Amino acid sequence: MADIDECAEGRARCAHRCVNTLGSFTCACNPGFELGADGKQCYRIEMEIVDSCQEDNGGCSHRCEHTAVGPHCSCHDGYELSSDGKACTDLDECETGESCCSQFCINYVGSYECTCRAGFHPSADGCGCDDVDxxxxxxxxxxxxxxxxxxxxxxxxxxxxxxxxxxxxxxxCLDNTFGNDCSLSCEDCMNGGRCNSENSGCVCSPGWTGIICNETCSQGTYGDGCAGICMCQNGGSCDPITGLCHCPPGVQGPFCEDACQRNRFGQGCAHTCNCHNGALCDHVTGTCTCTPGWRGATCQEECENGRYGAGCRQNCSCHHGDCDQHSGKCLCHSGWTGDRCDAACPENRYGKDCALLCACGKGQCDPRTGSCTCPPGQTGPGCQQECLPGKYGPSCSLDCSCQHNGTCDRFTGCCHCPAGFYGHSCEHGLLTRAFTASSPPGCASGHFGERCQRWCDCGGAPCDPATGKCLCPPGKTGDKCDIGCRSDQYGPDCSLRCQCASKSQCNPYNGKCVCPAMWMGPTCKEVREVIGRLTETLGKSCLKRSLSPLETATFKPWALTAALLDAVSGEVVPKGFELHEKFGQQIEKAKELRREPNIPCEFFLHLRWIVRNR
Known part of the structure; x- marks a missing residue:
């Protein structure tokens, strides 16, 4: 059976220390305490305190310190405590390596001393050794x-x-010797050197020096005894014999004082530069530094499109123009201006840099060419001429369809029919027998029936002489010709059907269509040219998507139509659209249209919906 450690499990409950034994445990107390009768509690021992070092220094050789468990011995510097813990013996610092000596160490009882080798003396700290001069x-x-x-x-x-x-x-030195330690003789003179008259040294040739003439003149000197002073500049080297200058690449002249002439480079300026278009040639290496607008080893390649400047390292920032390869200045295409060619020509200006003045009157001026797009009813180079007979609409570009000598409105194309004709193109005859000023044959005006004794009740219109049925004039119907035509009918007795598009007005007399703003043509189904230009220019991005099913379901087309037509006429701005100025005014300005005014895409999507579903 394994022993249970009551001390580890905390079951002993000893006051100070617990000592486990096989099958049991005992409690122990710290020094100065004794175990109580219960074998667990510890009680302080009351006794007189005696200094253990007082008698015979506690048995210590050097220092004694009284402690609760007895004397504690220690030794002076240079000594160490022996194994009995009381005696002190000498410590050999030289042997243990505890000394600070850099060269020699001499041990003494309780100390040591540092000494130095010959040629040295101890340093101030007593440890190191300094050289003796x-x-x-x-x-x-x-x-x-x-x-x-x-x-x-x-x-x-x-x-x-x-x-x-x-x-x-x-x-x-003796026996014709010289030099250091008399080790040289005249036979040792080199490079054309010879002994002096006393045979005590060498006399060197120009450009040489040294005891035996084995050294060239130092830099900057030349000639006999290297007494000459060189005059070479710009890194030129001096010939040690003659003093002539040897110039480095890129410079020339007696003293290397001049750079190579233009288009020359290299050693002695003997090479010809191959740099073009005003490039600079390095007079040392011949490397070309290109002027702005050029690149390549010989500066013969122009900057590629969109780059300019020195080495063609800069990017152009021209939106609608070309970039000058030298300066980076933008050269705007016709119709554009600004430092970056990002501004369209202002109104009534056109051409390169918008420098030309338009002459289109109330027409629209092409900002690139200055050509005029005239308003309806006008034509000519400056929109000063009215449409010729048979033409109408913007720039008089549309053909009239009026028949029977009807005259065409040069603005809308509507036909003004002569007496006796009606219809969109005056294609219908108007004065039939029933509408002549005279009464039908057989009865006087306003009478019918047997012997023409009965009066017609037609509100002044003639009646059938036999039956008395009213023959209503154009625009009237009913038994007594007292009812006006419905909006989709016109002509005698309202018997003809109007061809006008919805929301346009039909003349009940002749069927002529009165178009609302934005629409034109005989039946008001032609969108005005200005709307066409609008959708062509601004619809490139807007008209790429269609109305979603939700937009179509919630869209009130005809409610918007009224707002749209009013907006086109310049009277109001549709609610919810934030414009810089009235939409109608913007539509009338070609420049504003070309510059894509701030008109929401939804407006044009609704406009397209109206055009397609009219």
């Missing part, structure tokens, strides 16, 4: 030159002397 003290006992080194030094002699056996004294 032997040359500072009496030049290191050297005759000529003392050269200090780290931890040491050495002596050297001037040219023409050599170091003596003691490595400090200097002796003059």
């Amino acid at each position: 032997e040359c500072r003290l009496e030049n290191g006992n050297c005759d000529h030159i003392c050269v200090n080194s780290l931890g040491s030094y050495e002596c050297a002699c001037k040219e023409g002397y050599q170091l003596g056996a003691n490595r400090r004294s200097c002796n003059v």
Whole structure:
């Protein structure tokens, strides 16, 4: 059976510490306390406090500190506590590596000391070693030159002397030797150099220097003894013998003072540039820097369309025009103006930069060509001429259909019929026997019946001489010719049917149609040209979609028709449409139409619905 650890499970309830045993447990108390009779509680032991270090320093060799469990010993610096915890023995810092010495370490009882190698002395911190500069003290006992080194030094002699056996004294060179340590002779002179008269050194040729003439003149000098001063400019190098300048690519002249002439480049300016169209040629490499509008290695390629400027790196921003490849300035097409050619010509202006004045009177001026689209009834270059007989409508472009010498209204095309004719085109005869001023044969005016004794009751209209039935004139019907024609009838006894489109008015006398605004033609079924232009220009985007089923179901076409017709006539603006000015006024302005005025697409969708369903 496994033992249960009452201490771990917290069942022991000891006041201080719990010690588990096999099959049981015991409670223990902290120092200074003793276990109570219940074996669990701990009680403080009341006793006199005695300093454990007072007698014989607690047995410690160096320092003693009294604690509740007895004396605690410690040692001075340079010592360490022995295994008995009381005695102190010397600590060898040199052996343990605890010293700070950079070179040598000497251990003492309770301490240590740092020392240095020859040529060094201890530094101020007592740990490091600093170099001793032997040359500072009496030049290191050297005759000529003392050269200090780290931890040491050495002596050297001037040219023409050599170091003596003691490595400090200097002796003059003998037996035609010279140079450092007398190691050179006249045979060592190089590059045409020769010995001097004393055989104590080399005399160098122009452009050379050094003890044995093995070094060229330093930069900027030339000639005998390298005494000449070079005058080369712009990075030119000087010939060490003659002093002549060797120029780098791109410059020329005795002193390399001049750049290559125009269209020349390279070493000695010997190459010809191949740059075109005003490009700059680099006088060093021959690379071309193109002027604005050109590109390519030789600047012979024009900027591609839509790009301009130096290297053709800039994008043009011309909407309706061409971009100058050099400056990026927009060259507007006819009919457009503005810095970006994004503004249409203002009213009555046309042509390039809108510089020309229109001469169309009340007509509409094409902003590109200046050609006039005349209003109904007018024609000619400036819309100053009336339509010729037989023509009507905008720019007099429509043919009249009037017959029997009827005259055509030059604005609407409506026919004004001569006496005796009626109808849309005056195609019907009007004065029949029933409507002559005289009475029918057999009876006097206003009489009928046997012996013409009865009076006609026709409101002044004639009646049949036999039956007395009224023969109603055009526009009248009924038994007594006292009833006007219905809106869709006209002519004698209202016997003819009008051909006018819905919502137009039919003349009950001759059937001529009186068209509402926006409609024209003999039967008022032709949309005015201005509406055609409107749908052609603005309908490109608007008329791409149709009314949805919901729009069709909720659309009140004829209610809108009245508002639309009023709007076209310029009297009112339909409710809910926010326009900059009255819609009717905008329609009359071709420029405004071409510039797509702020008229909602729904307006034109409704207009198309009306046109298609009329």
